[in-house]
Structure formats: C-alpha cells, structure tokens
Amino acid sequence: MAAASAGLGGMTSICNKLKHVxxxxxxxxxxxxxRRISICIGRPQSQPQTKKKSxxxxxxxxxxxxxxxxxxxxxxxxxxxxxxFLAPPNSLVSFFDASLPGTLPVLNKRCVEAAVMTGLALxxxxxxxxxxxxxxxxYADMPAGYQITQQRLPIAVDGKLTYSYLxxxxxxxxxxxxxxxxxxxxxxxSGKSLHDEPHNQTLIDLNRAGVGLMEIVMExxxxxxxxxxxxxxxxxxxxxxxxxxRGNMAExxxxxxxxxxVHMPGEPLGIRTEVKNINSARFLxxxxxxxxxxxxxxxxxxxxxxxxxxxxxxxxxxxVPMRDKEDFQDYRFMPEPNLPPLxxxxxxxxxxxxxxxxxxxxxxxxxxxxxxxxxxxDRLVQTYSILPEHSFTLVNDDKLLDYFESVVKSTKAAPTxxxxxxxxxxxxxxxxxxxxxxxxxxxxxxxxxxxxxxxAGHISSSAAKHVFQELWKSPGKSAEQIxxxxxxxxxxxxxxxxxxxxxxVDTHPEQVRAIKQGNQKVLNKLMGEVQKDTKGRANPVQxxxxxxxxxxx
Amino acid sequence: MFSNTVRRSLSYTTxxxxxxxHQRNAWLTSMADQSVQRYNSNDTxxxxxxxxxxxxxxxxVKMTQPTQVPGExxxxxxRLALVDFQNQEGVECLEKAIQFADQxxxxxxxxxxxxxxxxYDRSMYLRKDSINExxxxxxxxxxxxxxxxEYFVAPPGNIPLVxxxxx
Numbered sequence: 140m141a142a143a144s145a146g147l148g149g150m151t152s153i154c155n156k157l158k159h160v161x162x163x164x165x166x167x168x169x170x171x172x173x174r175r176i177s178i179c180i181g182r183p184q185s186q187p188q189t190k191k192k193s194x195x196x197x198x199x200x201x202x203x204x205x206x207x208x209x210x211x212x213x214x215x216x217x218x219x220x221x222x223x224f225l226a227p228p229n230s231l232v233s234f235f236d237a238s239l240p241g242t243l244p245v246l247n248k249r250c251v252e253a254a255v256m257t258g259l260a261l262x263x264x265x266x267x268x269x270x271x272x273x274x275x276x277x278y279a280d281m282p283a284g285y286q287i288t289q290q291r292l293p294i295a296v297d298g299k300l301t302y303s304y305l306x307x308x309x310x311x312x313x314x315x316x317x318x319x320x321x322x323x324x325x326x327x328x329s330g331k332s333l334h335d336e337p338h339n340q341t342l343i344d345l346n347r348a349g350v351g352l353m354e355i356v357m358e359x360x361x362x363x364x365x366x367x368x369x370x371x372x373x374x375x376x377x378x379x380x381x382x383x384x385r386g387n388m389a390e391x392x393x394x395x396x397x398x399x400x401v402h403m404p405g406e407p408l409g410i411r412t413e414v415k416n417i418n419s420a421r422f423l424x425x426x427x428x429x430x431x432x433x434x435x436x437x438x439x440x441x442x443x444x445x446x447x448x449x450x451x452x453x454x455x456x457x458x459v460p461m462r463d464k465e466d467f468q469d470y471r472f473m474p475e476p477n478l479p480p481l482x483x484x485x486x487x488x489x490x491x492x493x494x495x496x497x498x499x500x501x502x503x504x505x506x507x508x509x510x511x512x513x514x515x516x517d518r519l520v521q522t523y524s525i526l527p528e529h530s531f532t533l534v535n536d537d538k539l540l541d542y543f544e545s546v547v548k549s550t551k552a553a554p555t556x557x558x559x560x561x562x563x564x565x566x567x568x569x570x571x572x573x574x575x576x577x578x579x580x581x582x583x584x585x586x587x588x589x590x591x592x593x594x595a596g597h598i599s600s601s602a603a604k605h606v607f608q609e610l611w612k613s614p615g616k617s618a619e620q621i622x623x624x625x626x627x628x629x630x631x632x633x634x635x636x637x638x639x640x641x642x643x644v645d646t647h648p649e650q651v652r653a654i655k656q657g658n659q660k661v662l663n664k665l666m667g668e669v670q671k672d673t674k675g676r677a678n679p680v681q682x683x684x685x686x687x688x689x690x691x692x
Numbered sequence: 693m694f695s696n697t698v699r700r701s702l703s704y705t706t707x708x709x710x711x712x713x714h715q716r717n718a719w720l721t722s723m724a725d726q727s728v729q730r731y732n733s734n735d736t737x738x739x740x741x742x743x744x745x746x747x748x749x750x751x752x753v754k755m756t757q758p759t760q761v762p763g764e765x766x767x768x769x770x771r772l773a774l775v776d777f778q779n780q781e782g783v784e785c786l787e788k789a790i791q792f793a794d795q796x797x798x799x800x801x802x803x804x805x806x807x808x809x810x811x812y813d814r815s816m817y818l819r820k821d822s823i824n825e826x827x828x829x830x831x832x833x834x835x836x837x838x839x840x841x842e843y844f845v846a847p848p849g850n851i852p853l854v855x856x857x858x859x
Contacts, residue, residue, distance in 0.1 A: 248818035
C-alpha cells in the first residue's frame with residue numbers, strides 16, 4: 140500500500156489549483172504528463188554538503204528498498220477487469236474492485252506465474268504453499284477497507300540481486316554489488332485519490348484498484364543513493380526482460396519506497412525514515428543522498444531521527460515529512476478468510492487428478508526463463524571481447540544491441556572496433572540531438588560499409604569520422620559516394636606524400652631540430668601538420684616512415 | 693496440525709455457541725433416537741458415541757468492567773474510520789462491544805495452531821487472465837449518492853481532530 144499514494148503527488152497539487160472540478164479528467168492528465176516531462180529534462184545536481192563533521196564523522200547510510208511492481212497482465216489480480224493506464228475514470232472497475240457486498244476474489248493465474256518467474260530470476264526460493272492476508276487501511280481509494288497481500292507466507296523468499304555501477308573517483312570503475320531479497324509478495328494496488336481541497340472533498344478513481352502488484356522487499360544492505368538507483372535499474376531490466384512488469388516509473392508501474400537510516404559501522408541500525416513518492420531512478424538517488432545527509436546533520440546538531448514517512452519534493456530536491464501517519468499505524472493483519480492457500484508444484488510432484496488449467500509448475504517456468512541481463516552481458520563480453528561497461532550500455536537498450544550486432548555481422552572490422560564507433564560516434568550524436576537509436580540517419584549497413592573502407596585501408600580513421608558526420612547529414616548516401624564526392628580516399632602515392640612532407644619539414648625547422656636532438660614525440664606534431672594539409676587523408680604508416688627518414692638524414 | 697481432542701472440543705464450542713432455539717432444532721432433526729435416549733438417561737458410565745458431550749465443557753466468562761476508551765482514542769478512531777460516535781451513549785456502545793469481544797481472550801489456545809480458514813486443506817482456484825468485467829462505471833456510480841463527473845466523491849482524507857470538549 141506504500142504504493143497507493145506514490146505517483147499521485149504531482150496530480151494532487153495540481154488539483155488544488157483548479158477551481159472547477161468539471162474540467163478535471165483530461166486537464167489533470169495532460170498537466171501531470173507535461174510536468175513529468177519537464178522534470179525529466181536535466182536539473183542541476185544540488186546536494187547539501189557540509190564540511191563540519193564530529194558526531195556524524197564515520198557514520199554511514201543504510202538503505203533498504205520496497206519496490207512495488209505492477210504485474211503486466213491483461214486483467215486484475217482478483218477480478219477480470221482490464222488493466223490499463225489513462226482510461227476514463229472508473230471504467231475499468233468490476234463489482235469486486237468496488238467491493239460491493241457478496242463479491243469474492245478469484246486469483247489470476249498469470250499474476251501467480253509472473254511472481255514465480257520474477258522470484259526465480261531473483262534467485263528466490265519459491266514457497267510451494269503461500270497464504271493471503273488482509274492489511275487494513277481507511278482510505279477511500281481502497282473501498283474494502285483492506286488490501287489483500289501476503290504478509291505471513293509470501294510466494295517467494297530469500298533471493299538476491301546483483302547489480303553494477305560505475306564508481307571510483309573517476310567514475311570509470313565497474314563496481315559490482317549484491318543485495319538480498321527478503322521476499323516477493325502478491326498484493327492488490329489501490330485506486331487513486333485526487334484531493335480537491337477547495338471543495339473539501341476527495342475524488343476517487345478505482346481503475347487502478349485491484350491491479351496485481353509484486354512487492355519486492357530488499358534487505359537494508361545498500362549504503363547510498365547511487366547503489367539503490369543501480370539496484371532498481373537492474374531490477375527494472377530484469378522485469379522488462381521477463382515481461383512480468385513493464386517497469387515504466389513515470390506511469391507508476393514501478394514505484395520505490397526507500398528506508399533510510401544512518402549508523403556507525405558495526406553498531407545497531409539507526410532509526411529509519413521511509414521516503415515515498417519517488418518516480419525515477421535519478422530522483423531515488425537524490426532523495427536517498429539528501430535523506431542520509433539530513434539525518435547526519437540532525438544528529439550533528441544533537442537532534443534525533445524520527446521514525447516517519449517523508450515525501451521527496453522534486454522542486455527542491457529535498458524530503459519533507461508527510462502529513463498523515465503521525466504515529467504508529469495498526470494494520471490489523473488477519474488471514475484472508477475467502478482465499479484458501481495458493482499452491483504451486485513441480486512437474487514430478489503434481490498430485491494426480493489435478494486439472495492442468497490449475498497448475499503453476501515452478502520447474503517449467505524456470506526452464507522457460509529468457510536470457511537474463513547479466514547472462515547476456517557476459518555473453519557479449521565473451522563473444523565480442525568488448526568492455527563490461529559497453530555490455531551494460533548495449534543490454535540497457537535492445538535496439539542499440541540489435542544495431543551493434545547487425546553492424547558486426549556485415550562488416551570485416553573487428554567487434555572491438557565496431558563497439559568504439561557505436562558507443563562514441565553513434566551514441567554521441569544520438570545523445571547530442573536527443574534521438575532514439577531507431578531514428579539514427581546512419582543505418583547499420585551504411586556504418587558497416589564505412590568500417591569496411593577503413594578496414595581495407597581506403598580511408599584514414601580521421602577521414603572515416605568525417606565521412607560519418609557527412610552520412611549523418613545526408614541520409615541515403617553511401618560511404619563510398621561521400622568518399623568519392625569529397626575526395627577523402629587515403630593518400631598512398633609515395634611521391635605525392637614525399638612532396639607534402641618535404642614542405643612541412645622545410646617550414647618547421649625548430650621541430651626538426653628537436654627530433655634530431657632525440658625528442659621523438661615532436662614527430663607526431665609534424666604528422667599532425669601533414670594531416671592538416673591533407674585533410675587527414677595521408678596514410679599514417681607511410682607518412683611516419685617518410686617523415687622519420689627525412690628528419691634523420 | 694490439530695490433535696483430535698482439540699479438534700473435537702472446538703466443534704463442541706461451535707455447537708454451544710449457537711443460539712438456543714437453533715440448537716434444539718438441529719438436535720431434534722439430526723440426532724438418532726438412540727443417542728438422544730442415552731443422553732437423556734444421563735448415564736455417564738456408558739461409553740456414548742455421540743459427539744455431544746454429556747455436560748457443558750465451558751464455563752461462563754466473568755464479565756469484566758466495560759473497557760474505558762479515552763477521548764483521544766475516540767478522536768483517532770473517528771478520524772481513521774471516518775465514523776462519528778456522536779455522543780457519550782455512542783462511546784458507551786463502543787465500550788460494550790469491546791467488552792463483548794474481550795471474552796475471547798479467556799479461551800485457552802495454548803499449543804493450538806491457528807486455523808486461518810475452513811478452506812485450509814483446499815487449493816486456490818486459478819482464473820485464466822482474460823477481461824470480462826468492468827465498463828460498468830454508470831451502474832457503479834449510481835450506487836454512490838455523491839459523484840463528480842465519473843468520480844466517486846469521498847470526504848477529505850485528513851479531517852482535523854475534533855476537540856474533546858466539543859463532544
């Protein structure tokens with residue numbers, strides 16, 4: 140239920156500003172979207188940094204995450220109403236979702252399979268029997284007055300997630316860490332509340348009420364926002380690979396609550412706060428780092444951390460206390476009396492006579508799991524001898540990976556060369572112009588041709604870069620055409636090269652003297668001069684040989 | 693799991709908790725004449741095969757004083773549950789309800805594994821993931837006496853605490 144209010148923050152405050160509720164439906168949505176989009180565009184990092192350290196000296200942050208992942212299914216967890224984002228209010232609501240008397244929950248098999256697959260991908264053990272409980276809340280967006288969840292015996296327990304990020308002083312070292320997964324539980328999502336404060340009322344949309352969620356609980360084993368963000372990104376990628384959750388944080392399909400505390404290493408954990416309303420991995424990192432710093436400063440000033448729920452304010456990049464929940468909430472957990480135990484099986488141990496449509500087979504789901512991101516990265520590193528960090532970039536974007544692989548297939552250039560071009564030239568230009576890989580004006584085939592020209596020694600690498608820029612500007616042309624049109628072919632005629640070199644040597648007597656005195660590095664300077672004259676077309680191997688010969692005589 | 697004894701005594705409990713009139717009806721229609729006679733003969737030396745014990749196995753619970761619910765807890769309950777106890781009488785009614793439920797605490801359940809559901813030995817039925825409900829906003833909204841557009845309208849979530857003295 141932590142999930143319930145997340146993602147609503149933006150909408151809520153907009154509602155407050157609206158005078159007429161009648162224009163709500165469409166306005167709210169587009170306002171909310173506009174706001175999200177504007178938020179996504181870069182915002183300078185502003186983190187409170189304090190220099191004074193005494194009480195908080197040596198203290199470290201401790202971060203645990205609770206992640207609510209909306210299950211990617213056609214219908215809801217316990218009802219056959221549709222799951223869809225941005226539908227007209229209350230159009231995707233069954234009588235059960237509105238908790239009309241006499242309705243009963245009927246569990247969606249797809250949701251069980253999704254939770255089992257996710258559990259397996261996160262190295263969990265799958266409980267062959269799990270139970271459902273009621274967790275009570277008094278919120279109008281949960282009309283039954285309780286959420287059906289799995290508190291006592293969840294479907295999956297004891298897993299782990301391995302994640303990596305670029306760390307170290309220069310942020311160029313791959314750091315790999317592991318966090319334990321305490322449990323994965325199936326539960327219902329809540330509806331959405333729009334607070335209309337001028338009219339002192341709350342508008343309720345139950346479209347989201349009853350959508351299946353997997354709550355993934357990570358142990359407090361992370362130490363900063365960057366680690367938490369990396370773990371969430373890896374989880375997001377795994378869920379998307381499995382297809383069990385679409386993982387779009389902006390649409391609330393993946394919502395993260397962070398439990399944050401600080402302590403001295405080796406001592407018991409400090410009092411924690413829970414930070415909610417975080418809807419991107421970047422904000423997650425910022426919210427956590429702010430909260431760790433805030434707690435350290437609070438202790439520094441002799442204060443004490445309150446066990447409270449805080450919300451992340453995107454405008455100020457700070458966390459603020461949330462109004463409700465001023466003291467300990469009693470959820471009055473009780474077993475869900477309408478649902479017998481959920482059982483899943485292994486093919487060898489299925490009791491005879493069970494209807495096959497009722498079977499969820501753990502071993503079969505395990506056998507059908509797709510290639511997971513970590514395995515795919517290892518495979519790429521092995522197959523193409525590329526750097527691990529490049530494998531991360533490729534696996535983060537399926538289309539980029541496709542692009543890379545189709546270039547590799549159709550060029551004679553080595554994959555290690557191809558990856559350089561893809562990561563530096565291609566991704567560089569894409570990012571610069573804010574384009575998707577599918578919008579690249581240079582097709583994989585064209586890039587492959589260009590690399591073949593380079594590989595065959597027809598053009599120099601600096602000329603190749605120039606050709607690439609030209610191809611970008613004039614889509615549809617081939618690399619060959621551009622080389623011919625602009626006369627960019629490699630200069631390999633010894634006589635021609637000699638005459639150019641002679642001119643350069645004659646006009647740079649000081650450099651020549653330096654080389655003669657033993658400073659070989661200056662040779663590069665002369666080579667650069669020649670390349671300037673030839674627009675980078677001189678064959679570098681020949682060029683070096685000729686220059687060396689000239690200066691040594 | 694339950695020992696047989698515990699299971700049996702639980703079923704007695706259920707039986708005795710039924711209203712008296714209902715109990716008599718059930719008795720007359722479902723019990724074999726023989727056991728009725730044996731029970732009526734009140735002869736405890738005979739091994740009787742009825743599941744009904746010859747005499748009540750429970751003892752009346754001594755009613756304690758009604759639980760006092762302090763004003764701030766009443767405020768909190770009203771705010772959380774969005775209910776209004778209205779006056780002192782309403783609060784007394786709440787206190788009596790708590791007292792009634794408190795009787796359950798006197799049951800000795802040591803060593804008994806709780807039974808969550810009468811369906812504990814069944815398995816959950818699993819439904820195919822298909823859409824055949826919803827699209828009934830109009831029917832649902834008709835049930836609510838306050839709607840705005842296609843939204844249900846609820847009281848604001850955070851209602852200010854009512855001052856004690858105002859009651």
